[in-house]
Amino acid sequence: MSDVRETTAEANSFRDTDGEIWPSVVERATRAIQAGDGEDLRDLVADLHEADVGSLLEALQPDDRPRLISLLGKNFDFTALTEVDDTVREEILEELSNDEVAEGVRDLDVDDAVYILEDLDHSDQAEILEKLPALERIALQRGLDYPEDSAGRRMQTDCIAVPPFWSVRQTVDYIRDTPDLPDTFYEVFIVDPAHRLLGAVPLDKLMRARWGDRIDSIATEDHQRVHATDDQENVALLMQRYNLVSVPVVDDSERLVGVMMVDDIVDVLDEEADEDLKALGGVKADEELSDSVWYTVKGRFPWLFANLLTALISASVIDTFEASIQAMVALAVLMPIVASMGGNAGTQTMTVTVRAIATRQLGRANAWRVIRREMTVGLMNGLGFALLLGTMAALWSGVPGLGVIIGLALMIVLTAAAVGGILIPLALHRLKIDPAVSSGPFVTTVTDVIGFFSFLGIATLWLSRS
Template sequence: MSEETDLAVPPPRGTEHERDPIEVPGFVEAVAGAVETLNVDALRELVADLHESDLARLLEALPAEDRPRLVELLGSDFDFTALTELDETVRVQILEALSTRTVVEGLREIESDDAVYILEDLDEADKQQILAYLPTPERAALQRSLDYPEESAGRRMQTEFIALPPFWTVGQTLDYIGETEGLPETFFEVFVVDPTYRLSGSVPLDRLLRTRRNIKLDEVVTPDRHVVQATDDQEDVARVFERYNLISAPVVDESGRLVGVLTVDDIVDVIQEEADEDLKALGGVAGDEELSDNFWYIARSRFSWLLLNLFAANIASFVISMFEDELQKMVALAVLMPIVASQGGNAGTQTMTVAVRALATRELRASNAKRIIMRELLVGLFNGVVFAVIMAAAVFARFGIADLGVVIGLAMIINLVAAALGGILIPLALDRLKIDPAVSSGPFVTTVTDVVGFFAFLGIASLWF
């Protein structure tokens, strides 16, 4: 592909029509052509104005072998922050294909929290090899963050921040901010610390700009009410940000010394990740499963869930076999039986979804559990009675057997009440046992609704007829 052809597709601009650059006809092909022909000038022209998230989508759209080549060709013009927007599988594949020097230079140009996010998925040997090439201060900061537990505030925090002594004046502070290189690209306050870096509080930038220059920081400092421990779980921290509408929060170690800062853009990512994990878990999918994963990994990760569901189905099948004689006497029982189980399964899933989400957000607690259980019980009872009447009428109209309508109506009430109780009590019990209810509730609730539904319908039928 010639240079003229490479540049035939203009770089995407910010128009309403072309807001998503990946959808611009011929754009991805033009980038791939520039990579294939090693046309660095054309490549830079094409991707120069791309946002980091758009650059990540471009990488995913390219053939696997072209991804690391694009990074190498762009050199210092490639924003390594784009790698944080990629699926883990794609990101690791790119990093393993890049030279150590390229990775080191790229990591030095981005914020520490993004660098940690990129490094933490690598094998320990690759991680240490990259860290070894970094200057000592940067290596120590990244290693300290990596030493914190996964999914903790310490892993998410940014170690670049502005911390100043309390005796500095506002004028000194403003001059320092305006004249010093290497400060964070984005910050919302100045932290005030003692000589041992113990946090006294912070001064928001708006207050700093509205205060006379001769005023000392300790006169305008505000003690931080929402200080985050570096070992705190990221989901708990996200909940604090959400509850108190925080923009940023200081992070301290076990000694109370300031070691980093969390900003709202990091927390938005956490909220998205946690919601994504919960949604996948409810569907029986591993929280780390991604579209870029190969079929073997996905098959293995889903196998255990399907095996558990198969076990539950066999229990339900055993219950059905107990009433084999009744099924042979009346074919209508076999026709209607799945309706009761299906309705109970749907009702149980509704209650379970609400309960699991409420547990994840800490809205469902011991203090209000009894009230929520009673509410769900009443909802199940009400819906059971309503659908019992509907099904009784429908069965009588279809089969002309009034008693059969009564049987399925009673079974419907029993199963919807059982579904409501199972949908909330099972997640509560699993949470009490320190088992993630999002991952484990589904098969248990399905088993309860199937077994109770089949047993109630066929049991009542065997007694009635």
């Protein structure tokens, strides 16, 4: 219990109740950096978790970040660079010498070292790797050779593998007596002489087995496995689906080359969700709060330009019904309501659909059932708002027919928005186009065009009969 209190006290001395770094901590670090006081810096970060050191780096001014690392020297844990956003990490690495980077990644887990080095120029990568011992250099180079966002880039190469003929006692003694094994592991893997994966034994099963049992007799032979070239998002979904805390990674010859751990998967799921959310908002997946104004403008401009084109299409529909709008000015007042309701309804359905596609919850097996469901939801919402807004419009304008016009238009546009919000992402996904990136402008166009056309078209018919 005392350990918990001490940990909480240390956390409270660094962060406030909202999880933000205390300004006094940042000020102290800044003063120490400007004074070149490495001793005070070491005292400040000595007991901090690497995630807290990463937060401190992000809170500092850009020029102070590499100076902090240089002042700390060997006392700086380069794992902290995996906890900062990409832009901050790249800026820091640009200011550090290749000698400093090589020394910093020397003792890191391979997956963390690869994560830090993968965005550097190939020439810098090669120079840094040349400064490392042969075994570490080979492991890092192999990780960097795997495709970006693959399991090979994320995996830990250190894992426990034993031959099938060992007994449980031999395996436990090996784990106890071998100094260079991973600090954290959940399974023991069984391999043949060619290092091909034969099975795995969870630690709880290992500790409950009899000492004399052969290790292969208690192995799970149909254990889930992934290939080093598999996309990291697919691996994350597999581990999430089967509640795995680790999964072995094999190469094309089924040889064991590493293991994916649950902490790596949490990062992957967070990254993928972050990318999808940004894409839906028309923001580049790699945009960070630390990016420059010009880089941010360049990233957002194309999306806004696409929205401009859709707005011009909507404007052309409105122009077609110019005479009707002049005949009844109230139509111009109510048009934004139709567009807004349709846009929001389309965005709701599109968001749910894109996320369901990303998590593999929506596919051919249930597509039509979900489409019918969304169409029914849109129709029911349309009916409800038609009665509500139609009544309000009739009372406000004193023209009962106007309530009927906007009521019918809302039913049409909300139903169309629901259908478009699901069909458009599904169609883009079928065409191998990322629906998170591309759905927005199409859904907006559909809802605006159908909304304006139905509202003004119905109004024109009503005026022609009046």
